């Protein structure tokens with residue numbers, strides 16, 4: 269393998285590892301045509317997969333794919349023998365289905381088991397390009413090719429990076445777990461809109477200025493309780509309400525108040 273290609277493949281495999289959790293040994297699902305091609309070209313399939321993927325590989329074959337080879341009779345016995353050395357992947361298709369369909373089904377929408385697919389089917393390759401994080405190898409004459417990353421893969425990679433970027437701004441070392449705590453903060457920033465309105469209200473009702481407006485999170489026990497008791501008559505119930513509900517009510521209330529003032 270030429271050095272430039274080797275470098276590109278190494279980079280690509282590290283992308284799959286870093287962004288999508290691929291690990292060695294890479295689980296490679298080999299289709300029946302790939303087995304036949306390897307036999308007819310006297311190609312050391314497993315060894316070459318290791319070279320191209322630049323790591324240890326675990327070749328696998330689904331029940332449906334090996335069934336396809338059985339169907340082709342004695343002439344393909346060497347391919348069957350090769351396939352038999354691979355780990356059998358149970359696909360649970362009771363009636364064997366075409367290998368292409370079987371592999372597409374095993375990969376599913378997310379390739380959650382992180383398979384590499386070794387297939388000679390251009391149709392299947394087209395299909396797999398639509399699913400993020402599916403490394404695909406095929407043979408071109410007697411050269412094994414690792415496909416460049418699909419658009420779906422690159423989009424998913426960028427989305428992942430964006431997530432971890434946000435995470436790193438808040439907590440540097442927690443990584444993905446911190447990302448989940450980020451979106452709610454953003455949402456809280458959203459309702460800033462009503463603030464200018466509440467300023468108006470302060471001017472109109474100087475008596476209430478002694479109470480801090482909408483900053484009651486820390487002092488919910490004192491001022492918060494007072495305020496809820498103010499509203500209790502209208503809301504009907506208040507004591508058992510959680511802090512969140514109170515907050516929401518307050519906001520609605522201020523909006524209503526402002527509306528009334530405007531009409532006056």
Ligand SMILES: [Zn+2]
Nearest residue numbers: 332359361370
């Ligand atoms: Zn199957």
